[in-house]
Amino acid sequence: MKYYPLFSEDNLPQTLVLANGAFPTAPVPLALLDKWCAGEEGYSLICCDGAVNKLRRYTSLLPDAVVGDLDSVSPALKDLLGQRIHRFSDQDTNDLTKTMNFVHRSMGQRAITLLGASGGREDHILANLALLSSYAPLVDELIMLTDEGYFILITEPAEVEVLVGQQVSVFDFLGKPISLTGVRWPLEQHLLPQLWCGSLNCATEKTIRLTVDHPVLLYLANV
Numbered sequence: 001m002k003y004y005p006l007f008s009e010d011n012l013p014q015t016l017v018l019a020n021g022a023f024p025t026a027p028v029p030l031a032l033l034d035k036w037c038a039g040e041e042g043y044s045l046i047c048c049d050g051a052v053n054k055l056r057r058y059t060s061l062l063p064d065a066v067v068g069d070l071d072s073v074s075p076a077l078k079d080l081l082g083q084r085i086h087r088f089s090d091q092d093t094n095d096l097t098k099t100m101n102f103v104h105r106s107m108g109q110r111a112i113t114l115l116g117a118s119g120g121r122e123d124h125i126l127a128n129l130a131l132l133s134s135y136a137p138l139v140d141e142l143i144m145l146t147d148e149g150y151f152i153l154i155t156e157p158a159e160v161e162v163l164v165g166q167q168v169s170v171f172d173f174l175g176k177p178i179s180l181t182g183v184r185w186p187l188e189q190h191l192l193p194q195l196w197c198g199s200l201n202c203a204t205e206k207t208i209r210l211t212v213d214h215p216v217l218l219y220l221a222n223v
Contacts, residue, residue, distance in 0.1 A: 002154075003161075009031040012028075012032060012113045013141055014042040015103060017048065017112055018045060019051055019099075019114065019116040019117040020050040020120075021128070022116065023054040023055075023057075024115050024145070024147060026147040026148075029145045044107070046064055048067060050095075066085050067098050069087065097135075112139055113145060114144040114145065118144075119146075133174070141153075148221060149222045150219070154215070155215045156212070158210050160220075162182075162205075162206065163203065164203055165203060166220055167200070168201045169198060169199040170192070170218055170219075171217040172195070172198060172214075173195070173216075176191070176213070177189040178210065180210050181209045185201050
């Protein structure tokens with residue numbers, strides 16, 4: 001059973017992917033960006049296309065890579081980025097998927113913290129969330145931080161350390177049986193008939209246990 005400790009800026013994956021949603025404002029995602037800015041060992045930052053424009057308003061440092069169809073980056077910035085640019089022009093995938101494939105195939109990274117994938121246009125948010133489970137073959141660990149909480153891509157039975165009273169939601173895009181304990185409304189090999197049906201639960205123990213054999217999203221709200 002996979003174990004996830006209570007997350008902090010010190011134990012999240014150090015490969016950071018910055019999507020082109022709203023730029024983070026919460027303390028933990030900003031702390032991770034600051035660790036990369038400070039050159040802390042192990043940290044890398046890859047931007048999805050236009051996210052590099054927002055990064056430039058936060059720091060003058062250039063990311064390790066920029067991936068996408070590059071339709072949102074100014075010519076001057078493209079010149080500055082040089083070989084950091086990795087352009088994939090196909091329209092069958094969005095920039096986040098292009099970036100996730102690049103991180104897996106070219107960098108060999110399988111533990112990723114995703115930033116900036118929420119906020120902005122609602123259709124982009126929904127598309128990003130729906131795509132997360134499709135990245136299961138590419139990653140061993142994928143955590144999507146938002147300013148309000150974080151999503152964990154769970155692909156196997158897992159124990160997750162939480163705070164008692166923390167708000168918990170489970171989103172199952174495949175509609176297969178799941179079990180969930182340590183919460184106010186536990187589930188036992190339950191089929192969630194609609195996507196919203198696993199939302200707005202609450203942790204009653206310091207560890208919640210989720211039993212699945214397929215990718216689901218576990219959301220934990222900030223306390």
